[in-house]
Amino acid sequence: MPPFQTLLDEHATEVMGVLRGAVGRAEAEDCFQETFLAALRAYPKLNDASNLRGWLLTIAHRKAIDHHRTNGRKPVPVADPPEVPVEDPEPADDRIWTAVGALPPKQRAAVALRYGSDLPHTEIAAALGCSPAAARRSLHEGIKRLRKDLA
């Protein structure tokens, strides 16, 4: 495993960006600390260094989801709100996040990594430690369930 500091050097900015998008600027700091402390805790037992970015982003998403769970009722700040007026308000992010948070862990992570971090199936698979086909299946099941929950 490379020295943990290299993970910070290479991915801290991106992880912070993702968290700001997910929980807002004010709360991102806490989630960032939780993310990297969890990563540090697990790091010596990790046996695959091929996708550390995906691994970190998975943890970050899990922390964002935990955060939304405990702060379920608070309004959620969103990074870069669109400047254009919209007629139909977008569905509130926290409803989606709450629903995502209620998914079983694999589906939840697959959805977050696909739509939150824009990772391809192969990288999701590496992050989850499963085959790309299994990752695709988790994603598919997750989306199906979200559609049903949010309908």
Add this chain to the structure above:
Amino acid sequence: MKATLRRLAERAGAEGLLDVAYASVDSPFGPLLLAATPRGLVRVNLPNYDAEEALEELAAKVSPRVLEAPAKFERARRELDLYFEGKLTEFDLPIDWQLTRGFRGKVQRAIKRIPYGQTRTYAEMARGAGNERAVRAAGTACGSNPIPIVVPCHRVLRSGGGLGGYGGGLAMKEDLLRLEGAL
């Protein structure tokens, strides 16, 4: 981001997740990389040796939980500054000896006890470690010292007055001995 990372290193330390802290410290010879475990100073990397490589070695041999944490080295930094100014003759820093074992470990612990401004020969170090014929091994023990300067392997010379070798280069060894008034 700087404050965030400083906070992370602090929290990691408080939660027992910071196995190897490191920082770069200026010296008249160039930047020194210092690394410490919760037990003490475990590595001093001299300027002529690649710092990245030193960190990778620490990750492999001690723990991959390696984080930059300059706040942990305030005392070491102060002592080294004073030493290079000729105002400190004995380091008072806890040492973690885990990177050195066996005969080498014995020799390196003995090197730590050579007083400021004095020198010993490789042969004397071998004898002190209980094997007077192991002069070459004593030389290797000096050469593989993971904590140079603080464990003053520059004070060990060849019998007959030759300087012997030094990981940081012979010029550095000479400068250190001159600083201490031993040359």
